[in-house]
Amino acid sequence: METTAMGHAEVHDHGHGPTGLKRWLTTTNHKDIGSMYLWFSFAMFIVGGIMALLIRAELFEPGLQFLDPERYNQIVTLHGLIMVFGAIMPAFVGFANWMIPMQIGASDMAFGRLNNWSFWLLIPASLLLVTSLFVPGGAAGVGWTLYPPLSIQMGMGMDLAIFSVHILGISSILGSINIITTILNLRAPGMTMMKMPMFAWTWLITAFLIIAVMPVFAGAVTMLLTDRHFGTSFFSAAGGGDPVLFQHVFWFFGHPEVYIVILPGFGIISQVISAFSRKPLFGYASMVYATASIAVLSFFVWGHHMFTSGMPVTGQLFYMYATMLIAIPTGVKVFNWIATMWRGTLTFETPMLFALGFIFLFTMGGFSGLVLAMTAVDVQMHNTYYVVAHFHYTMVAGALFSAFAAVYYWLPKWTGHMYNEKLGKVHFWLTMAFFNMTFFVQHFLGLAGMPRRIPDYALQFADFNRISSIGAFGLGISQLLFLYIVVSCIKGGPKAAAKPWDGAEGLEWDVPSPAPYHTWEIQPQVK
């Protein structure tokens, strides 16, 4: 993207702002808030990761070793909630905070103070979740889907989870309103919608998804809360309610939610693939329309999570075909990425490696999703490790890999230093190998009938579980290398140019590295 005005070369030194902790508590600067989001998300990633390792330690061999079944279910539930709402979503909001104003030529987000609130709400929410492990009765042990009747019967840990979900929901709704307003109102002159970088586009669509479905989820958990304590009977069968209704309401939120988690990743991958292929993105307009179609379709497929809950054949067929329909826009995106690389001048720096890993593994996750979409097959696979393998291929190899790609891609812009490329590549290959070691074998376990959310298993599953557990510990330890790479890049390293990737495009590369505290105070003119 060409601009007539260059970014501000002078680095503002603001002597008037508060310093120390107060600076971070009161900041309205999108870069400060973006950094806090990213660090918070990494911390939650570690917390959720430790929980994952507890799960895998328990499953290392048959029998009960470390966790009793109640505690195991609590850990499984919190792992899911923390990774989705604490790690992945805040990571993408962090990228959005840092990059969207720079990409569209805005000086900051539209609502600075709201932005500050969106972030700081995350802290009590996450504390509620983590401390619920230590209240009498323990944390919610119902799975991240919070299905009644169990969630109506759980102890007070469930209430803490419900309040946590409320706060997380408010945080992400406020964040989304901010992002939508920023993108719609604060674009630089000449930056038309169809000139926006894909990351901004995918986030705009994601933000609309969030404000459409997070309130529905908030409503569902509020109904759970009143069923538990205030004598209503929305889901309590004893009072005439219907537990299956909760499943419908939950998945009306839950299916769009999984696209909320992945769509910003699609945007990041689109930009990284284009940068390291040194070619403009193939089929930009079709990418925008594909993203929008995925978002719209996501509202009509929730029933595929409920094939075994009881549904007429017509309903099953509808949800099966509607789900398979999503493969079309997703296929458009994958083929566009491949076409972008076609005859490009490819180099394989770490962001590109993660992007390629993303395409390879996410597509596999997409295909196992198509397998599960078939009603007749799903009845067999429902609640087995096949499903666990499927959504970790989309969430870890999808969302997390795209987050890693984004960190390596924009780290020089944030810190002004180049990260250690060699270690970055080692991080990628370790992650790639251990990820597949952990999750690929889970397909076999699921096909053989191993159920999820159970701390023990039959002896014939022992070998694959052992491989999976070893992979999980490798995957977890490899992320410490990531932390080391990021910290050492912040502390020093070779000086990064304003545009360290010669194929990269976008306004963010017109400002110096590291990006000054205030950018685009005078909006650039986009031709």
Add this chain to the structure above:
Amino acid sequence: MSASVSSKNRTLLTRLALFSLLMFGFGYALVPLYKVFCNITGLNAVNLTAAPVNSQVDTGRLVDIEFDSNVHDLPWKFRPLQSHISVHPGEVAQAEFEVVNTRGEPMTGQAIPSYGPREAGEYFKKITCFCFNKQTLAAGESRHMPVVFVVDPALPRDIGTITLSYTFFEVEGNKRAEAKAIPTGS
């Protein structure tokens, strides 16, 4: 940020916040909507409608069952209430007969079945039948009597029609047996 942009932002903020509130309400609206939707589509009635199905029924063919009735030396009127029915082999069917005691005193008889063609007999499974018991009729009494049966799906395919014929005999040893001396003219 200029004042016009600032007010534009505020307008959008209000609209988006209202939209979120609406969607919160929509979550609650899903409760009555779900009930209405279930009533219209039967989405929720899946367990009620799934009646057990007899998988042993051979729906590929129909067998005609013809009914015939006789009395042997007995002053009763005995007739089938239907001349024939068509059934799928394996399907449970029911036929009814009517018997009338024309005499002014109680009498006891028993019906004996026979089948045509003869080899169909072993495939004709009666579940309940008036012929399993002696029937005692009071003077002038009329009675409707069922036979519930299944035609075995193993019935040879060349048998398309089975005739079920009942004959009522007066039970031997009955004290009314002496009444045989009086001709009945049947």
